[in-house]
Amino acid sequence: MSEPLSSELLGKMNAYWRAANYLSVGQIYLKDNPLLERPLSMDDIKPRLLGHWGTTPGLNFIYVHLNRIIKAHNINMIYIIGPGHGGPGIVANTYLEGSYTEIYPHIEQGEDGIKRLFRQFSWPYGIPSHVAPETPGSIHEGGELGYSLLHAYGAALDNPDLIVTCIVGDGEAETGPCATSWHSNKFLNPITDGAVLPILHLNGYKIANPTVLSRIPQSELEALMRGYGYNPYFIEGSDPTTMHQQMAALLDKVYAEIRAIQKKARDANDPTRPAWPMIVMRTPKGWTGPKEVDGKPVEGTWRAHQVPFSTVHGNPGHLKLLEEWLSSYKPQELFDEQGQFRDEFAEIAPKGRLRMGMNPHANGGLLMQPLELPDFADYEVKIKQPGGTEAEATRVLGYFLRDVMKANLKNKNFRVFGPDETASNRLDAVYEVAEKRWIAETLPVDENLQADGRVMEILSEHMCQGWLEGYLLTGRHGFFSCYEAFIHIIDSMFNQHAKWLKVTCDIPWRKPIASLNYLLSSHVWRQDHNGFSHQDPGFIDHVANKKADVVRIYLPPDANTLLSVGSHCLRSQHYVNLIIAGKQPAPVWLTMEQAIRHCTAGLGVWDWASNDDGDPDVVMACAGDVPTLETLAAVSLLRQHIPDLKIRVVNVVDLMTLQPVAEHPHGLPDEDFDRMFTKDKPVIFAFHGYATLIHRLTYRRTNHGSIHVRGYKEEGTTTTPFDMCVLNDMDRFTLALDAVRRVPRLRQLTDEAMQKFTEKRQAHKLYVSQYGEDLPEVRNWSWSGGGKGATSQDTGGDNV
């Protein structure tokens, strides 16, 4: 291999690398004596030694080399670190290049700054150990492994100028999400997107085990990467001089190959999938660290993973070892007397926004342009009376999304994501404007595939989520639709993203990004084809555990409210919005005017369905489309059989309104809650999810003791829609019985009604098992307005 580096440049690059390594070790160990100006003493050592050394020197090595090619070619590049626990390395490099001090002026260039840099690391009220939001240049913490390549590809979409270098650790490479994410290259358009340069870093070990990919023959690893569609290059070694030359030559080659691929595709306007280059770099774990500690090998083994020796206090031998280790980087050569990184080395880094720590793509809020949104009210499903018209709510939303897509095509900053479910979830109108991205083989029979499609579909919730996160974090917008049950597949990814959002709320230089919008459809109550395995509404609970600052949960009861909620979510920033809505034909209850008012309040009394005259016997509350339907059907039954019963119907769209104001900014003030749900009347609450969530949200409310919730209770199979309600005791008959049982003043009058409801429920079971479909009176039921005492329907959806 050629030797592209002059000996001078090689020397400077090696010095730069040594400096980064020195600052990394210093962060892990030192709280004082940052430049070793006096012999190291126990007092200089942090009381708790925390952090991860093993991966760090490799990350630093690559950083220095990327700096060289960025500078040589003015490359717009960001750096995604799969092994994010190598945080000290990235902090060190962004400090050396000046980004860190620019963002955090108290960490100035010089001895005091270095001391503070060291001390703050993994220190209470300091900075975290990982490549966290606090770290300049990062969009990927890497705390939970598996998502680096997905974030990289998400970032590269629609950024034709950008190269995203992504370090994949060989530990991370064993995870499922990472193993499938290599296939992202079948979704990257070489004309309209940027490039991703994966560097698989084989340092051979995880916490305590060898890694699989470092222990298969190189021929297999090469086959694997070629099988994934890449053109792999291998580099291996530990001698710095040799490695510098090899790495420089390799990066020159790989960079040229990327540009050649892009030029060819762009010149010929031919998006045919190329074999993108990737690098496999095999270097020792804990490279340049102590070879041995206490007689056991450390460099090149799993023992270098965290702190190579962590008992310095009380162990003079280890103190000496640390001093030797730190001195081996020759800090006096690297920093001048004031502790300034010497100019001759500093100059080899790129400047300004070319520095990876200052690239605006890694602080996406800086680049974000708000979406242009058509007026969602234009998509209204017109109704003459509540429930008088049916619509597939998500299909209606699809028309709106189509036009959102259309309005923002010019900005190329909006994409729709789905795990093979966009059409199944009835959002396929979007294809009229932008089809599905596909950079693989096609057949004449295919439909709606497009090399520059803007709908991202692959049968992997992980990939959809990861791409979307990368896309949002770099300043764009997205919408993810998924089957409700299977969104749990990305529970942990949601966690990490919500944590990222939460932390960035408190970092002034991080600008807000677009919200992550989930639409869950094919939900628990409507899984006719699939049954029990497809029934799980628990993602709501999972989301509700996260910080109120960053999560929102919506259960629009019909198509018009879904439009209102959907538009609101697309306009919002820095949240995770969870929307749950059915795709089957279902009644539309509210006009658009009513829907807007209802969604703005988040919950409200439906006067048109109530006959309580301000003093109900019972409150029938509901959240979710199927619960709303069953509740209104129950109200109809009650109205018919017990006309004297005064019923108030409350519908909840924004679940967070149920919480006290102190718990969530959307919380309804207690006095309003008391007015709406009363202080002492029974509340029968039909809920889309597990009943306990309603209790957990309302347990501090005055009337909590009277709230009786029906929801999903883990019963289900392949059965009819109504039978699902019956199996889970959320059917209209049960709700009606619940109401009657709880109104003592009526109990004598209602024996007959109760018997009627019980009989109907039994009749259902007989009918459905005999005929395989629901009772005609259930299938054909529609809201017929108020019985005795009902208020006029056209009073609209006034909220208390």
Added chain:
Amino acid sequence: MSEPLSSELLGKMNAYWRAANYLSVGQIYLKDNPLLERPLSMDDIKPRLLGHWGTTPGLNFIYVHLNRIIKAHNINMIYIIGPGHGGPGIVANTYLEGSYTEIYPHIEQGEDGIKRLFRQFSWPYGIPSHVAPETPGSIHEGGELGYSLLHAYGAALDNPDLIVTCIVGDGEAETGPCATSWHSNKFLNPITDGAVLPILHLNGYKIANPTVLSRIPQSELEALMRGYGYNPYFIEGSDPTTMHQQMAALLDKVYAEIRAIQKKARDANDPTRPAWPMIVMRTPKGWTGPKEVDGKPVEGTWRAHQVPFSTVHGNPGHLKLLEEWLSSYKPQELFDEQGQFRDEFAEIAPKGRLRMGMNPHANGGLLMQPLELPDFADYEVKIKQPGGTEAEATRVLGYFLRDVMKANLKNKNFRVFGPDETASNRLDAVYEVAEKRWIAETLPVDENLQADGRVMEILSEHMCQGWLEGYLLTGRHGFFSCYEAFIHIIDSMFNQHAKWLKVTCDIPWRKPIASLNYLLSSHVWRQDHNGFSHQDPGFIDHVANKKADVVRIYLPPDANTLLSVGSHCLRSQHYVNLIIAGKQPAPVWLTMEQAIRHCTAGLGVWDWASNDDGDPDVVMACAGDVPTLETLAAVSLLRQHIPDLKIRVVNVVDLMTLQPVAEHPHGLPDEDFDRMFTKDKPVIFAFHGYATLIHRLTYRRTNHGSIHVRGYKEEGTTTTPFDMCVLNDMDRFTLALDAVRRVPRLRQLTDEAMQKFTEKRQAHKLYVSQYGEDLPEVRNWSWSGGGKGATSQDTGGDNV
């Protein structure tokens, strides 16, 4: 390729396949006229057409061919179906081979049986659409895609005689868990384990999209499989005769290769990883189904995925199409006048337990032998006084697990699983008896790797979970330790397993299997090295949403209680047991005798820490090791500063005891709960997880309104252990303040104490940010017994 099938056998096999396809289509469409004895009429058609046709004929094709080699070689084989929505195919095949009727006698052989077979499918109170627990021969529902290969490998472990054929759909192949699970071959020992034969079924489409692996060049796909370490064989076509000959020849070859690999390894006692054969089978989606419907191609496209045409009612053209389709299988040739599958075809299936529908490995409870357990009390950490000794709880459990492993080595039916975290979680004593399974390259520096190791470690929670499920479902035992935050990675896999357990409770012929045991350590409160991304206690909430029949949650406060809980869980059957325990040195509170009593009750008053004399001012409750520590420290503070305060300490090990009896079988009866927590005194509850869970479990209890819970509230970073408590308001000072604030009779007396506690809390923040470690008084705190009014310490852990 050779033609191993005589024309007679080929004819019979093709007839068998036609019969399976016929019965599959019949299940989807028909409720009557099962043998087409009269022209099909609308009345014969189900009202709701549900199910999935696309994958089914391919599954049926493979089934028939596996039957042939099973019979030819007496192979012990089970069949795992990744595309589990192909349920009708497996139901059809198990019916044809007689398994179905043996298990479900009312689905007899003959016309009436076939009619019932058809009618029950996807019918209310019938059977589900997938390869569900109801389906004979299944251990894998396949409702959520991604886990088939993992289940297959889990089943093959320690079953040297077994071959697990695993169909991987090309949709499923896009998922993350599936993409990494191919690497399971680095963990399969060809001597002591069975074989897995993966068949990647490329039918080209998912619900609505082409699949990635069907749209890359065959050279890439071959490289991918070779890269994964397999020896791939390709078969492609649609002409039945040709395909039968090719498939028979291929299976002969592949079977011989498997046996040759095993013989070579076993004869030479050489477990070196072989390149196991695998098959890529490319056949049209919806093979043999309608070519076109309404002018659009169906066979070979995504349109064949579910029901190829679902509007038969009111569409005579479609009725005719269905009749032609059904007739194309020539049912009169296949079934006699009574509807019996003709003997000449039936005879080619294997008999008895060789039938895949009757293989006992697919009903693991039949084979399960209880674990032999040493007496956990022998591992007691001896204490002289509560908290007087420290121990790393999980390390102590590790000694017990080591001996569990030892005691069951002879049965080869116990394995420990962990995502590179077994040693990190301090369970490494197990290696003394059984090391880590590793069938890849090794280096001299490696430790504790063994070709026949019994600890399964890979950096993939998905793989650990999937292998373990496969191992349990085939009648063995296991123990899975994981970092608490990252267990969310398998939230959805847990869901599916819990659903499987729930359903099998109601299926008499399915015998109970061993529980799935989770130990979560490196938990939310002790993440010194990693910070916020590693802090999430929400798996408890996730588990608590599942059916009470199948889930148990334990929070042992110390090493001795962990031993008691651990042993109990290993002995239990058919649950998911969730245990959460720390790995850091922490006080041991109870003697083993006390621990056993405490764990048996599940919760109890700690008299030795209480001074309430039966009438407390305040109840200080806790669940989890860190909350227990902080609670007892708070009690110390209160005792010191407000000796008059009468405190009762309650510790909860078994979280489900908090629920009412009606909700969970472990629930404490209301009168006992009232006695323990009082009916009206303030309860300060320090909880390991999110506070809301305690409210949700206790909201029906008399004293619920007085329960004040402190828990994790999504605050965290890389900081000290105590600072984590402070950040989340679960520290001793806050708990003490909480208690004082809620005891009105003392409020005047306690201003000074309150000020003291507040000052101490502030002092902590100053100290920790200055010195980087916790206040000495916090670090060095230990329980020093009761102050005024404390009962004697040796009254032990008596429970109310």
